[in-house]
Amino acid sequence: MSDSSVTPQPLLEVRGLACSFGAVRAVEDATFTVIPGTITGLIGPNGAGKSTVIDLITGRTPTQRGSIRFAGNDITGRRSHEIARLGMIRTFQQANVFSRLTVLENLLVGSRPWPGEGVGMALGPRRRWSEQELNLQDRAWGLLDRFGLRRLANEYAGALSGGQKRLVEMMRALMAEPKMLLLDEPMAGVNPSLANSIADRLEELLEEGMTMLMIEHDLHLVERLCDPVVVMAHGAVLAEGSMAELQENVEVVDAYLGA
Numbered sequence: 001m002s003d004s005s006v007t008p009q010p011l012l013e014v015r016g017l018a019c020s021f022g023a024v025r026a027v028e029d030a031t032f033t034v035i036p037g038t039i040t041g042l043i044g045p046n047g048a049g050k051s052t053v054i055d056l057i058t059g060r061t062p063t064q065r066g067s068i069r070f071a072g073n074d075i076t077g078r079r080s081h082e083i084a085r086l087g088m089i090r091t092f093q094q095a096n097v098f099s100r101l102t103v104l105e106n107l108l109v110g111s112r113p114w115p116g117e118g119v120g121m122a123l124g125p126r127r128r129w130s131e132q133e134l135n136l137q138d139r140a141w142g143l144l145d146r147f148g149l150r151r152l153a154n155e156y157a158g159a160l161s162g163g164q165k166r167l168v169e170m171m172r173a174l175m176a177e178p179k180m181l182l183l184d185e186p187m188a189g190v191n192p193s194l195a196n197s198i199a200d201r202l203e204e205l206l207e208e209g210m211t212m213l214m215i216e217h218d219l220h221l222v223e224r225l226c227d228p229v230v231v232m233a234h235g236a237v238l239a240e241g242s243m244a245e246l247q248e249n250v251e252v253v254d255a256y257l258g259a
């Protein structure tokens, strides 16, 4: 048997990514992999380049150097909607909901095919359209139940608390039936009990086999949820390993974990 039957192939492979904004070298050399069925953590001080790495991976910001492979495809230089269509879906550090749509509508716009791609479907036979729409509605209600937000389905998303907006964003991401979720500080600014419930949902997704890359600054949550963990500092990857391994790494402790 080949090694590949033992060590799973990475779902995501990032090699030598670099990106500058004028004189600011936001990312200088990001190299790491994400193995399927993990929540891989991405940690590091403010300004280390973590969010920019997610922007690069998802095609939101063009990569100036390096390569990105996802699910067997070279996605370097591809546009964000193409990458999303391959099954890589992200959430943002600032929760990003459609304020003037209801919670349910926010979920429905997250489903495939996305707006602008659905012309064929919209022009198709009426019966097929309704069935598809019903399936999407079912899926949306299923997620609302799972996230405990059924009672908010018809509220405007703009009227929700910050934590609830994060849940809406996460449910909308799941409507797309992603292969991989990229989460940029999903618990930031969320009260502890809601943060805990987000952590529970992420653990469930992990048990179901979802693959995630998660930026998080609360190291207790990282320790609970993430293995392995990638540490960035000054735009480059400093180390990778379990939290226990990283706590033994002098460089990492000095750069980030210390005190």
Ligand SMILES: Nc1ncnc2c1ncn2[C@@H]1O[C@H](COP(=O)(O)OP(=O)(O)O)[C@@H](O)[C@H]1O
Pocket (backbone or CB within 6 Å): 021, 024, 025, 026, 027, 044, 045, 046, 047, 048, 049, 050, 051, 052, 053
């Ligand atoms: N659009 C941008 N324009 C200019 N500078 C940026 C932009 N995005 C990020 N930066 C800078 O790049 C560096 C890395 O930022 P970021 O990726 O947001 O770090 P992190 O998410 O690790 O806190 C910071 O110095 C930040 O100010």
Ligand SMILES: [Mg+2]
Pocket (backbone or CB within 6 Å): 050, 051, 052, 093
């Ligand atoms: Mg950030």
